[in-house]
Amino acid sequence: MPDMLPISFVLNGRQVHLTVAVNAVAADVLRDACRQTSVRVSCDQSVCGVCTVLADGFPIASCTTLAFDLDGKQITTLEGLSDREALHPIQEAFRERAAFQCGFCTAGMILSTKALLAARPAPSREEIREWLSANVCRCTGYNMIIEAVQLAAAKLSAARKD
């Protein structure tokens, strides 16, 4: 039996207290214990980006992050982006540009976009392509995703001006 460890972190704005095994993986804890079903594991080797969540605003591969590394951090999953009333502007942009097909990469793609737009509010096409190279998409060919990110940047910029 592995040793157990208490951890405490903020998940989508709410404090979470858990006891986890020392070798527990962040993706499993978020998905199972915290019921964040948008967190899914694909490659399990931190190369595909499907399992991306934000830790203090920065993208991490939750499949190769140990759960205890969540301790003390602000964690954001896709569930944390929209409230019951409205979609986040990035989600709106992805919807308007139909920037998805099968949807399996979408959670990671949207969260990576959120981090990108926080770091680069007006990214060039080149910057978007480089940043999102951390997220594999097998369906779209990326073009419509890049258009959605550009639209999201415009929406967020307009919101800031209001």
Place this chain on the structure above:
Amino acid sequence: MDGSRPRVMALQRHDAVEKITGAARYTFDVELPGMAHGKILRSPHAHARIVRIDASRAESMPGVLAVVTGRDIAALPERTYGVFMRDQPVICTDKVRYIGDSVAAVAAVDEETAYAALAAIDVHYEVLQPVASIDAALAAGAPLLFEEPQPYVPLHVGAGSTATPEPRPNVMFEYTYTAGDIEQAFARCDHVFEDSFEVGRLHHFYLEPYVTVARVGGERIEVWTCNQDPFVIRNDIARIFGKPEHLISVHSSYIGGGFGGKSFCKTEPLNVLLAMKAGRPVRLCFSLDECLLTLTKHPARIRLKTGVMRDGKLVARQTRAEVNGGAYADAGCMVAVKIGYRINGPYRWDAVDSACAAVRTNVVPAGSFRGFGGTQASYASESQIDLIARRLRIDPIELRKRNLLEVGQPFLPGDSGIDSDLARGLDTVVHALGYYTRQREPGRGMGFAIGIKDGGGTGYHAQAVVKVTPTGRAIVMAGVTEIGQGASSVMPQIAARILDIPDDWAMLAPVTTDHTPLNAGTHVSVATTMLGKAVENAARNVREDILKFAAAELAADQRALELRDGAIWKGNESFPLEMLVRRHFGGAGYEFVARGYYRQPYDEGAPLRAKAPFWLPSWVGAEVAVDEETGAIAVLQLVVCADSGHTINLAGGRGQTEGGAMQALGMTLFEDLVYDGVMPVNARPMSYRTVLARDMPQHFEAIVEEHGLGPGPFGAKGIGEGGMLGIGAAIANAVHDATGARVTTLPLTPERVLAAIDVARKASASGGL
């Protein structure tokens, strides 16, 4: 009726909100009470006899619920699966045939325990000599993967075609096609050119791993699967376990990518067996590593002997092709058929003669993959067309135009006529690249290709049901799975247009074999056209039923009534359907339910035994820059054009074309599941290099045209595979244009480009071409 409501050409999809909020449910998400976890022990040997399996330590481990080996399938009514050629066992019995083959399976309380149990299973192998390549497999005296003929369901073909199972040792299947007198045709040609082409091994790299859940209780078997073909799965489970279909339920969810890699039977029977033995539901989820060693696209070797006149008229083509089918057939027989047939391309011929053999080797099985032989065939055919043009010093665009099939002309004798304006699509990409107008720069080149395949299946038939609720909403029951292609939008959109309601008043019901009408599977770009017609017919029938009811209720002439936005209109007066329904039926109301059906009939005069419902061309223009010191290719511009006939969903049409193009871009430039003999070299996500956002060409555009000639609803036809077909040859042709060097093997790695440049330099030094 249709036409009164303007078509919505925005990028809208019915699955949008679920997918962008994370609420979408995939088979990956299915969780049942008491669910256990399955894992598979895989063969470390490419070819070996299983002498003995000792699973006693594993079976007695705490938390292990069941261990399944070949012994457990011995008493089943049937033990194998595959498409026509059923040579793949539910789990290995006497032999293993490739590194990764399934030797034993465990169900345990969690994945960690299951993995530990695998390590506790002792297998004693007698290693056999493997065959790693097509040539090794075909060599005299080569070791055989199968000593006995395998179960085979006849694959019927039509006029000019032959289909032969296991014609020679280590050949699982061979297809031939002839039309006209090839020797006579060659004899009158001014030139006969012989060229060979090779295509590597592409993996689907869908992001949702292959995952199934099985539950067996009482009389019923239930399976949740990410498979694209729920009714095929039901059939296979019924056949293998000897159970009747009405007690087998197969449930589909959104699928996280398929591309053909989730077509046809895979792990479902094994999962059922685990659940039976464990006495609990079992989830069997692969790692992506395991997926890489489950199924790939067929590597191919295609030799073309093509006779032409000096003015560029194509006369005769003889094709000899082999595909590397790997250890088991899967859909290999059909792929061999499609390569042997599609290799002739969108051109008029006086005579053709092709043969394609699917060869057995001790590597990962190959099967269905978007394009389905059409990708490999288009690469070879469109590369050679370009070579021929250059040798005859005719512009490659001109040469194509002189030979292109026209609308209505049969692809080959007895088949349906072409239903796209092939010259028009070519002009689109030529114009988009500025081929005739832009200045040429050194180190840069342009290339074009017209890939083509038949679409809509062979003798396909489709069934659908549409039901309309009291308030006029439509629920479409049609067995297409949503793999990302947008079928869950297109099917309801078709019904919405016929019923004259807003798009979002209609939805596609979850697909489950108990409720959904039978469907042959989500492939060959079939859904929009064939299933779409069935949905259209069902919607027309239910509309008729509603108007008949309304006419009786309103004591009016049915011909004077219209149905629009869930209301009956009689001139300027409108009566909400809900009001009429509640008045007549009371209680919980009433739903109008009607069926629709559509089929493409069999036709012995057609080469594939049914005319193709439609044709799927893929026009591609590529501009590249080649670094002649490193061999690196930069794709500067890529324009892909497809013909939707009539676009029902713009997001789907554009998205599918762009997505297919990028998959093919990877296949063309670098993506390859490499083998060193029988040992896979890069069968891990970390080392299988797939296409990333930074790999996109600087300028990349998909143009979806509407030539209006499709047989589907409103003139539509399928488009899902079009993006892929022409990419490889267009880029290879562009590289040739830039450097004078011809690379005949995909992927066009820098090493291959440099070697070809070397050959070209030596040839031009000695005056040849």
